[in-house]
Amino acid sequence: MVDWKSLPAFLAVARTGSLRGAAEQTGGTHATVRRQIEGLEAQLGVMLFRRRAGGLDLSAAGRRLLPQAIEAEAALRQGFNAVRGLDSEAAGRIRLSADPMTAHFLLAPVLGEFLSLYPDIHIDMNLAYAIDSIEKLETDVSIRHVREVTGDAVGRKLFPLSLGVLASRSYLDRHLHAAGPRGEGLTWIGYGEVPELQAMIAASPFPRATVRHAIADPAMHLHMARAGAGMTFLATWVQSVFPELQRVPGTDLDQSRSTWVLMHGDLRRVKRVRIFVDFLYESLLERRADFIG
DSSP states (O other): OOOTTHHHHHHHHHHHSSHHHHHHHHTOOHHHHHHHHHHHHHHHTSOOEEEETTEEEEOHHHHHHHHHHHHHHHHHHHHHHHHHTTOOSSOEEEEEEEOHHHIIIIIHHHHHHHHHHOTTEEEEEEEOSSOOOTTTTSOSEEEEEESOOOTTEEEEEEEEEEEEEEEEHHHHHHHGGGOOTTOTTOEEEOOSSOHHHHHHHHHSSOTTSEEEOOOOOHHHHHHHHHTTOOBEEEETTHHHHOTTEEEOTTOOOEEEEEEEEEEEGGGGGOHHHHHHHHHHHHHHHTTHHHHHO
């Protein structure tokens, strides 16, 4: 009988091309992944990978096994969702993912109200700017600010998310009047080597403003802007929380992204998830003016 625990290791090596990459993807160790691959090869009596400089390639046998392994993985995920979908109680755990800025300043009061209404529901939160995969069951519900939704995620579109050029009132009072016609004398708080944001600066009214610093964390941009360190791109809802910030005159809003409350399609049958998604939708919709700017 094939050891099903080896399946994730085989797929991870096939997808990453190395034991190290597979270990990072599965959360295991290099040695564990190697043992699982060797064990699977011993069970099947074939070599599944060929070594090359810098990694591993699928052998002929491995290439033949790969489609069936992917199909088995999908069937297992569907089975897990079907079992979880049998839950008809407004109780249990819900995994929620959101970016830290939205969670800290907008979701916290909403969650407090929800949990007071449903004391038997517990929230496990993952706060990160990287997007957890709903399709791979890394999260149950996700708040996302995206241009489009892909995969098995379903949900409710709330409203456009407005990104604007913001700075503190004190910074603008000190510097804007003396700035050159294309931003000479002004300062951008930089995100680093992020092509999209570099293009946004180039297309702004201030392409010749000095870009200082390389700060990847939007929350730090928020606090640096509040401290008067310069201009930056932020979601305009932060003005409702920090009124000392304001949009820089003459700048436009970017509304190419929308805010969504998403979940896996199979979880629509789970009562606690459905209740939670509906509550998030209604509560965030009340804050529509803040998000749109």
